[in-house]
Amino acid sequence: GGKRRIANNVKEHFWMVTPRTKKATVESWFAGLAGERPLSVLAKRVPIINKKEEIFGHICEAQVPLARAVWFIKMTATYSISTKKNRSASDLAQEWTPAVVSYMKDLLVRLPRSGDLCGSRDEGYGPLLSSQSAADTRK
Numbered sequence: 803g804g805k806r807r808i809a810n811n812v813k814e815h816f817w818m819v820t821p822r823t824k825k826a827t828v829e830s831w832f833a834g835l836a837g838e839r840p841l842s843v844l845a846k847r848v849p850i851i852n853k854k855e856e857i858f859g860h861i862c863e864a865q866v867p868l869a870r871a872v873w874f875i876k877m878t879a880t881y882s883i884s885t886k887k888n889r890s891a892s893d894l895a896q897e898w899t900p901a902v903v904s905y906m907k908d909l910l911v912r913l914p915r916s917g918d919l920c921g922s923r924d925e926g927y928g929p930l931l932s933s934q935s936a937a938d939t940r941k
Contacts (some may be wrong), residue, residue: 816881819849832864841873848877854901855908862920 819828831849851857857878861871875898882897883889 813881813884815846816848816850816877819851823849828860829864832860832866835861835870835874836864836866841870845877848874848881850878850881854898855905858901858905859920 828849831844831847834844851860857875861874866874879894879898882894
């Protein structure tokens with residue numbers, strides 16, 4: 803009994819993001835993650851996004867600090883472990899590695915082109931690499 807009950811309690815703190823989920827709801831949660839909202843508050847209702855590449859997109863667009871982004875990815879892994887029996891750390895590594903590599907390749911392609919790593923609008927933080935400095939690095 804005890805283990806099963808714990809798993810059910812873990813699942814209560816997650817909600818599935820589907821195409822019907824309001825975009826503003828997801829954006830608001832990630833804004834809280836990027837901001838000062840305590841993780842203990844965010845942990846009460848963590849969004850679950852099936853496509854890992856989309857997770858990185860949300861993290862990047864919201865400019866989530868690295869430590870808080872890692873926390874979110876760990877929460878996502880916790881959910882994954884709680885929903886599948888006999889899940890190991892190596893299974894998770896095999897699942898996440900291609901997604902991370904794919905997203906990093908995409909970022910590397912975008913960097914010299916525009917400096918806009920998130921592939922979205924400029925949020926006032928300026929380009930990470932201007933076209934002039936990109937030209938300078940190629941000389």
